[in-house]
């Protein structure tokens with residue numbers, strides 16, 4: 001391995017030596033400037049405003065110090081100040097970009113800052129019922145609903161039944177506090193004639209519903225054994 005020992009200026013035998021030494025020094029200077037740059041970027045996390053990023057007072061005093069150091073090395077203070085001024089202005093611009101990315105209003109917002117939109121699912125009417133057998137006969141056998149779930153706090157306590165058919169969900173409750181008989185559920189639907197034919201074919205003992213033409217559409221009403229009615233409507 002070739003070990004290169006730096007030559008003093010007076011030891012250089014020609015331009016080749018001179019330029020090799022200058023290149024080596026400039027490479028070291030630029031490496032050091034690269035290190036310096038990382039300190040400047042790291043400064044941005046302690047800066048609280050765009051003015052503090054520029055830190056004009058610090059810039060002024062540091063340029064003055066570099067002038068003194070230049071003089072001590074036999075260099076022109078003006079030339080060194082100009083060099084530093086150009087360099088530091090470039091660093092400030094980079095620090096500003098870095099700072100803005102960390103500190104602007106949008107960067108400061110928590111990531112999950114957009115609250116989810118408020119939306120509603122389809123409501124589920126709760127209808128009062130007080131005879132499980134009659135409820136099953138009407139809603140399951142006649143209207144063709146299926147049971148989604150059944151709930152009782154314990155055996156012998158009131159039943160709460162979730163039922164559904166083709167997108168229509170109802171809750172039937174034996175709890176007297178949940179609802180009073182006499183409710184009407186308005187159900188927009190499609191193929192009301194198909195439903196009418198299906199219901200008539202059931203030959204249900206307590207109702208033979210037919211379609212009534214109203215101003216707002218065709219209406220078919222059925223009455224449950226507890227005084228509630230379901231008003232199907234196709235418009």
Ligand SMILES: C=C(O[C@@H]1C=C(C(=O)O)C=C[C@H]1O)C(=O)O
Pocket residue numbers: 039040043052053054055056058059062088091092095
């Ligand atoms: C690093 C700082 O931020 C800026 C960059 C400077 C630099 O490159 O030396 C000096 C002052 C500021 O303009 C600082 O405030 O010290």
